[in-house]
Amino acid sequence: AGCSQEPETIKIGFNVELTGDIPKVGESAKFTAEMIREEINAQGGLEVGGKKYPLEFIYLDNESKPESAVNATLKLVEQDGVMAMIGPNSSKCAVPAGGVCNERQTPMISPWSTNVDTTKGRPWVFRAAFLDSFQAPVAANFAAKQFNAKTTAVLFDISNDFSKAMADTFKQVWEAKMGPGTVLAFESHGAKEQDFSAQLTKIIAAKPDFFFLPDLYNHVALVVKQARHLGYAGPFMGPDSWASAELMALCGKDCVGQFFSTHYAAAGAQGATKDFIDRYKAKYGYVPDDVAALNWDATHIMLQAIQNVGKIDPDLSAQRKAVRDALANIKQFDGITGKMRFDAEGDPIKCAVVVRIAEDGQFIFTESVCPE
Amino acid sequence: MPLLSITGLSKNFGGLTALSGLDMSLEDGEMVGLIGPNGAGKTTVFNLVSGFYQPSAGRIVLDGRPTSGLRPHQIAALGVARTFQNIRLWYEMSVLDNIRVAQHYRMGYGLLDVFRRTARYRRSERRIDAIAHELLEAMDLSQYAHERPKNLPYGLQRLVEIARAMSMRPRLLLLDEPAAGLSSADVDHLIDLVRRIHDEFHVTIWMIEHQMKVVMSLCSRIKVIDLGSSIAEGSPERIQCDPAVIKAYLGDETL
Amino acid sequence: MEYFFQNVLNALQWGSFYALIALGYTLVYGVLSLINFAHGDIFMVGAYVAYFAATMFLGEVGLGPGVTLALIVPLTMLATACVGVALERIAYRPLRRKGAHRLYVVITALMCGLILENGNLALLGASRKSFPELVPTTVYAFAGLSVTNLKLAVIATAVAAFAVLHFIVTKTKIGLAMRGIAWDSFAIPLMGVPPDRIIVFTFILGSGMAGLAGVMFAMAYPVLEPYMGALIGWKAFIAAVIGGIGDIRGAFLGGFLLAFLEIGVAAVFPSTMRDLIAFSVLLVFMWQRPTGVFGVARNQKI
Amino acid sequence: MSRLLEVTGLRARYGKIDALHGVDFHVERGEIVTLIGANGAGKTTTLMAISRARPPDGPRVKAGDIRHQGQSILGLAPEKVVSELNMALTPTGRRIFGNLTVGENLSLATYARRDDKAGIKRDYQRVYDLFPRLAERRRQRSESLSGGEQQMLAVGRALMSRCSFLLLDEPSMGLAPLLVQDMFRALQALNREGMTILLVEQNAKLALKFAHRGYVLSTGEIVASGPCAQLMDDPEVKKAYLGG
Amino acid sequence: MDQTDEQRPMQKYSLNMAMAAALVGVVALAQVGAIDLYVQSVLMFMAINVIMASSLNLVNGFMGEFSCGHGGFMCVGAYVGSVLSMMLFTDSHLYGAALLPPQWAVALFPLVLLGGGAAAALAGVIVAVPSFKTRGDYLAIITLAVNYIVISAVHNLDIVGGPRGLTGMRPTIMAMGQVVDLPWMMIWVLVGATGCLFIIRRYVNSTYGKGVIAISQDEIAAEIMSVNTNRLKLITFMVSSGLAGVAGALYAHVVGYLNPGAFDILKSTEAMVMVYLGGMGSLSGSVIAAVLFTLLLEVLRPLQIYKWVIVPLILILLMQFRPEGLMGDKELSDIFPRLRKYFTFK
Numbered sequence A: 001a002g003c004s005q006e007p008e009t010i011k012i013g014f015n016v017e018l019t020g021d022i023p024k025v026g027e028s029a030k031f032t033a034e035m036i037r038e039e040i041n042a043q044g045g046l047e048v049g050g051k052k053y054p055l056e057f058i059y060l061d062n063e064s065k066p067e068s069a070v071n072a073t074l075k076l077v078e079q080d081g082v083m084a085m086i087g088p089n090s091s092k093c094a095v096p097a098g099g100v101c102n103e104r105q106t107p108m109i110s111p112w113s114t115n116v117d118t119t120k121g122r123p124w125v126f127r128a129a130f131l132d133s134f135q136a137p138v139a140a141n142f143a144a145k146q147f148n149a150k151t152t153a154v155l156f157d158i159s160n161d162f163s164k165a166m167a168d169t170f171k172q173v174w175e176a177k178m179g180p181g182t183v184l185a186f187e188s189h190g191a192k193e194q195d196f197s198a199q200l201t202k203i204i205a206a207k208p209d210f211f212f213l214p215d216l217y218n219h220v221a222l223v224v225k226q227a228r229h230l231g232y233a234g235p236f237m238g239p240d241s242w243a244s245a246e247l248m249a250l251c252g253k254d255c256v257g258q259f260f261s262t263h264y265a266a267a268g269a270q271g272a273t274k275d276f277i278d279r280y281k282a283k284y285g286y287v288p289d290d291v292a293a294l295n296w297d298a299t300h301i302m303l304q305a306i307q308n309v310g311k312i313d314p315d316l317s318a319q320r321k322a323v324r325d326a327l328a329n330i331k332q333f334d335g336i337t338g339k340m341r342f343d344a345e346g347d348p349i350k351c352a353v354v355v356r357i358a359e360d361g362q363f364i365f366t367e368s369v370c371p372e
Numbered sequence B: 001m002p003l004l005s006i007t008g009l010s011k012n013f014g015g016l017t018a019l020s021g022l023d024m025s026l027e028d029g030e031m032v033g034l035i036g037p038n039g040a041g042k043t044t045v046f047n048l049v050s051g052f053y054q055p056s057a058g059r060i061v062l063d064g065r066p067t068s069g070l071r072p073h074q075i076a077a078l079g080v081a082r083t084f085q086n087i088r089l090w091y092e093m094s095v096l097d098n099i100r101v102a103q104h105y106r107m108g109y110g111l112l113d114v115f116r117r118t119a120r121y122r123r124s125e126r127r128i129d130a131i132a133h134e135l136l137e138a139m140d141l142s143q144y145a146h147e148r149p150k151n152l153p154y155g156l157q158r159l160v161e162i163a164r165a166m167s168m169r170p171r172l173l174l175l176d177e178p179a180a181g182l183s184s185a186d187v188d189h190l191i192d193l194v195r196r197i198h199d200e201f202h203v204t205i206w207m208i209e210h211q212m213k214v215v216m217s218l219c220s221r222i223k224v225i226d227l228g229s230s231i232a233e234g235s236p237e238r239i240q241c242d243p244a245v246i247k248a249y250l251g252d253e254t255l
Numbered sequence C: 001m002e003y004f005f006q007n008v009l010n011a012l013q014w015g016s017f018y019a020l021i022a023l024g025y026t027l028v029y030g031v032l033s034l035i036n037f038a039h040g041d042i043f044m045v046g047a048y049v050a051y052f053a054a055t056m057f058l059g060e061v062g063l064g065p066g067v068t069l070a071l072i073v074p075l076t077m078l079a080t081a082c083v084g085v086a087l088e089r090i091a092y093r094p095l096r097r098k099g100a101h102r103l104y105v106v107i108t109a110l111m112c113g114l115i116l117e118n119g120n121l122a123l124l125g126a127s128r129k130s131f132p133e134l135v136p137t138t139v140y141a142f143a144g145l146s147v148t149n150l151k152l153a154v155i156a157t158a159v160a161a162f163a164v165l166h167f168i169v170t171k172t173k174i175g176l177a178m179r180g181i182a183w184d185s186f187a188i189p190l191m192g193v194p195p196d197r198i199i200v201f202t203f204i205l206g207s208g209m210a211g212l213a214g215v216m217f218a219m220a221y222p223v224l225e226p227y228m229g230a231l232i233g234w235k236a237f238i239a240a241v242i243g244g245i246g247d248i249r250g251a252f253l254g255g256f257l258l259a260f261l262e263i264g265v266a267a268v269f270p271s272t273m274r275d276l277i278a279f280s281v282l283l284v285f286m287w288q289r290p291t292g293v294f295g296v297a298r299n300q301k302i
Numbered sequence D: 001m002s003r004l005l006e007v008t009g010l011r012a013r014y015g016k017i018d019a020l021h022g023v024d025f026h027v028e029r030g031e032i033v034t035l036i037g038a039n040g041a042g043k044t045t046t047l048m049a050i051s052r053a054r055p056p057d058g059p060r061v062k063a064g065d066i067r068h069q070g071q072s073i074l075g076l077a078p079e080k081v082v083s084e085l086n087m088a089l090t091p092t093g094r095r096i097f098g099n100l101t102v103g104e105n106l107s108l109a110t111y112a113r114r115d116d117k118a119g120i121k122r123d124y125q126r127v128y129d130l131f132p133r134l135a136e137r138r139r140q141r142s143e144s145l146s147g148g149e150q151q152m153l154a155v156g157r158a159l160m161s162r163c164s165f166l167l168l169d170e171p172s173m174g175l176a177p178l179l180v181q182d183m184f185r186a187l188q189a190l191n192r193e194g195m196t197i198l199l200v201e202q203n204a205k206l207a208l209k210f211a212h213r214g215y216v217l218s219t220g221e222i223v224a225s226g227p228c229a230q231l232m233d234d235p236e237v238k239k240a241y242l243g244g
Numbered sequence E: 001m002d003q004t005d006e007q008r009p010m011q012k013y014s015l016n017m018a019m020a021a022a023l024v025g026v027v028a029l030a031q032v033g034a035i036d037l038y039v040q041s042v043l044m045f046m047a048i049n050v051i052m053a054s055s056l057n058l059v060n061g062f063m064g065e066f067s068c069g070h071g072g073f074m075c076v077g078a079y080v081g082s083v084l085s086m087m088l089f090t091d092s093h094l095y096g097a098a099l100l101p102p103q104w105a106v107a108l109f110p111l112v113l114l115g116g117g118a119a120a121a122l123a124g125v126i127v128a129v130p131s132f133k134t135r136g137d138y139l140a141i142i143t144l145a146v147n148y149i150v151i152s153a154v155h156n157l158d159i160v161g162g163p164r165g166l167t168g169m170r171p172t173i174m175a176m177g178q179v180v181d182l183p184w185m186m187i188w189v190l191v192g193a194t195g196c197l198f199i200i201r202r203y204v205n206s207t208y209g210k211g212v213i214a215i216s217q218d219e220i221a222a223e224i225m226s227v228n229t230n231r232l233k234l235i236t237f238m239v240s241s242g243l244a245g246v247a248g249a250l251y252a253h254v255v256g257y258l259n260p261g262a263f264d265i266l267k268s269t270e271a272m273v274m275v276y277l278g279g280m281g282s283l284s285g286s287v288i289a290a291v292l293f294t295l296l297l298e299v300l301r302p303l304q305i306y307k308w309v310i311v312p313l314i315l316i317l318l319m320q321f322r323p324e325g326l327m328g329d330k331e332l333s334d335i336f337p338r339l340r341k342y343f344t345f346k
């Protein structure tokens, strides 16, 4: 039921993975959003059309389950009357939630989902992370050059759609580049597993030039250690799922010197990025991970779009429409993960960076690759 | 042709020979006893006949048909019903349902009939119900129809078990120590009941029993086994005086 | 050949964990026929207790790594034993007293596990913990094989734990009483055996084992998270059942069987098909051996 | 000196169903007392109440008292009844531990015994002498014993506990006549050595022959009592319980 | 109990009529917008959970086995149902053009549900056949294995999207909306749940189905008393898993997206919790538990992480007070005999 009274606040829904497989992702997302809300509300709220509106963020746990994400989305959209929604982060929640948002005509940005289906054919759904089809070549090209590699091996998490998709895309790209059969081993492990010795023994026996590891950072820490114990001495390369300050806490010296592609390099960051990192660290005690950064950008783009609308329409559906159009029309957004804008599908056009893990655990900028 | 004929029946459990080369035959309508010391192999014979065990050697022929390879429910459908030494009722189902389920083999309808409640289904359910009530009536158990057996005293549980077996309208009824745990008065009642069942339903009965009073007053013929093989067979009077039986089983004096 | 032996080593170490957890699991399981779904989470609690104790001893107290290790093993076992006993007293025993069907106790165990997991998440946050290195890892490489000192220690621990438990269960009177309760807990006091005391003892042993496994696991796979025990708890259940319910030898062997199966399949077939093949093998095995390796069916005699 | 066991006004119920409506009786040290009655009279219920064993669906004592040498035992745990008061119950349905071997079953019954190995060994011998079958089957899993063999084991177990007071619930059930005679003879011998016995038997004739005193229980109440010889001659008892 | 069906026709049909009325009522409310989409969605998941709980109750409650892989069957039904739906009624990039005019979905959607159910029932055979020999917790492992096998199989099937999941079944529902504007999904889900209860109720009340209860209490006695236990187990497993498959197919169309991870042991344990919460062998118990459980999870959503501490706590307390589940093995009409006046459970 739409009430025609002028709203006092700007309500944004957050559909986050606070429990389930990846609570850390949900926590980062929520922490970041809280930080944004507090900062903006401390200044009296978000200024839209010359008037300040306090932000009201509603966090709903989607338990990292598709059906729960659907319910959470519907609750936000139908009952809480949010203007727009940020999240879910994981694709298995973002795809169905995106479907709901699109049907119910509510703008949504998934900060972290990489599944094409999340935004495909859904004008109301956007995302903040670049697609595998962009990231995989970045990693492949860099590795080929850096390690002078001809062959590779891949270990991925088969229960994780991101990991699997990244592995597939990478394999495709690599074989297109180096010829068929140059991915010497293509192995997987299951959810929440901790021992990878069988797969690693296989990979090591294949003697790849380097080892591509599209896995979550907590797995990375275990895989790298176990691979070293089993006698692997070569280099590793990973995608943005490595990008967490916790990686170094867990992996320690074993990960030093490895490379991964990601959205931004925390070390040596400047300006707004550095500002964000410092404030986040001060507030929560650790360096924000990629999820936090992407959530930061996703939320800020959304706020930007609301500002661009220039007014708060008492008619919620009209306002949602206006926000969506504003989102699609953003020419350039200066985020902490770089400059970006959305293409026709609602996917971001932005640059990727490759970072090296330094002795002191910092992620050092190595190179930046931008889409043509 | 005998209703049941057993030839050279043996059963080994690992190294243990529970039964070796037993021969026996039961004519239609007989009431026969099976006695012997503890562990002689009596229950094992019943288990073999009802198909719970497969024999190690020997044959069991039921009404001209060898039962080897048949599953217990198939043997039951051929007309063999039994009770158990340790009562095995479905304790959490009502007495009535206990008796209904035992008629499974003649339901005569399929799964789709169940879902659609066809005329065939209703007819069959009615018949099953009627037989159950009739039996409860005949055995004086009607007032317990909706009780759960676990709440009944032991003696009644024994009767319910016999009623359940009889609801299958068997040709051969195997009773494994039906009087065990019954008080002296109830034993008399049981003797009457078994006799009545035997006459009314024309069922062949083979029973194991340690209470001599029961076997002696009911059975026309008694088989005695020890250590898995037969040591005597004959009328109750003959058996009672058989020195081998006295030595192995009856004992020669009372307390 | 090297490949084969390396995988045998891998399976031995991984199987040791399964065995270690399944041992504790099967104790409680065998005695109360309670599928203690909280066992994996008690194991997780063990790892966390070890983590906090270790960081404290190393940091604030300033002990050496060796002393720390020597201290945290008994400490953790004690702590998890307390958790186990507490669950027994608070959640399982009242239900048992009321004569609840065993599966209600099982569901309660499942819920207790959830509380431990999510309570941890709510209390400590989602950040994972990195277990400090107490023993410097040494990699022994010979004949193309590599094995670490830790792996050897884990295997040895599992064997030792098995020996101790097996002795207790088969050779002592308390073990006899434990097996008796497993069959008929009502008749056991009629033998003059105090059932509650035996059950508490079982929980102490079983949960203590989970604690031991937690310490060893944290050292070998030093990434701790609240849900780390969930999957391995299920696997231990599987291992305990493959071996034969309630049989200590079964749990030990079952743990290794499961690990050899998983690692063997991953080593020979594409690892993407691992679960598909491994569990199909398991299915056929359980079908052909309906009571596991050592299990004996109840009700063979009527 | 107070009586070894005294039951006064005992009422017990299963859920909402009353099974005992005030049962009074007593047992002196060194006596054999028997409790007879029709099926469902409440004999098992009485023994269960005395043993304090409380299976979830078992009887609950609602009123009355059970005293052992003057002390109420209602608050006692069942294992204490065995280990401290030296009273052992052979329950109905045998309840042997099917997953243990025959030998282990007997050994478990000695759990609370603190005396020497030699004494235990002598008792094993005694049980095996009484039931040679059990000696043959010492290593067999007891679940696969025949019904009567299981009954022997249940009685043997009670003997192994070396209690001075035995509560036997239908010990002769399922036993061959010869063995019943042997067993009762053995019990008599034990009684002569000072063992007190409370016997529940369906075979009332046998029980009355064997015991010193008897009580007749009917639907939860004691309806007759006295020395056995007297009960046996009582025409009422004869008609109702001794059968034709 | 003693009156036959013929004597009380009103009583005989009253339950069915009440259910139909409730169904029509809810749909009508949804149609006029009196209940919003969120509530509708919660209602639909409730109904799906009702199917899951009651079908699992058939195996875990009535038959007394311990299946902990019910999610696996749901998964089979969900995928097969979705593929059918996409092949028949939608133009998808995976399966090409629609085989039938999408509008026909209005009438032919049950085919999708039946297809999903049938496939899941076949998968049920994988558990049923070992169950001839394997019992209890050993069988539980087999059900667990089947759950893993199903998920792993989906992971390896790229034709249904593998780990990345499957989308594209919503258009089938949309197509129905273009024929007549009704809350179609709601209708199908409610009809599915009612049908499922109907089937199970008839099954467990027949002598045929009573054999299942006999198996749960003493399988050996059942076999010797002429119950063909193997056939009965086979059928019961197939009915149970088939209904889970129907639930899966419905789920797929409600969510509009499938991911094998959504059907892991967690899903199975959820179904288990509902069964035991409601009471083993009580159909009304399963319904009540499914409704309460879904509601509880939804109502406590704002508690975020604490929800998953509080919900188990509530369930533990509930079990302490009702150690046989909410309803034990009784039905509503057993607990409130007055209800018998209005309907028969049979």
Ligand SMILES: Nc1ncnc2c1ncn2[C@@H]1O[C@H](COP(=O)(O)OP(=O)(O)OP(=O)(O)O)[C@@H](O)[C@H]1O
Pocket: B013, B016, B017, B018, B036, B037, B038, B039, B040, B041, B042, B043, B044, B045, B085, C300, C301, D144, D145, D146, D147, D148, D149, D174
């Ligand atoms: N499944 C089995 N495994 C091993 N031994 C068994 C099995 N079944 C029976 N036996 C043995 O076979 C012998 C015969 O057993 P059975 O039950 O037939 O005796 P019975 O004559 O019925 O004795 P009772 O009068 O005591 O009931 C017993 O010694 C028993 O220990």
Ligand SMILES: Nc1ncnc2c1ncn2[C@@H]1O[C@H](COP(=O)(O)OP(=O)(O)OP(=O)(O)O)[C@@H](O)[C@H]1O
Pocket: B150, B151, B152, B153, B154, B155, B181, B183, D014, D017, D018, D019, D037, D038, D039, D040, D041, D042, D043, D044, D045, D046, D057, D058, D092, D202
């Ligand atoms: N678990 C139970 N639940 C409900 N009622 C019970 C239960 N057990 C026994 N009863 C009832 O309590 C009464 C006394 O039973 P009890 O077993 O004590 O009799 P008994 O004299 O030992 O008989 P029996 O000779 O059959 O062993 C009986 O009426 C019986 O129906």
Ligand SMILES: [Mg+2]
Pocket: B042, B043, B044, B085, D146, D147, D148
């Ligand atoms: Mg016998």
Ligand SMILES: [Mg+2]
Pocket: B154, D043, D044, D045, D092, D169
């Ligand atoms: Mg009794």
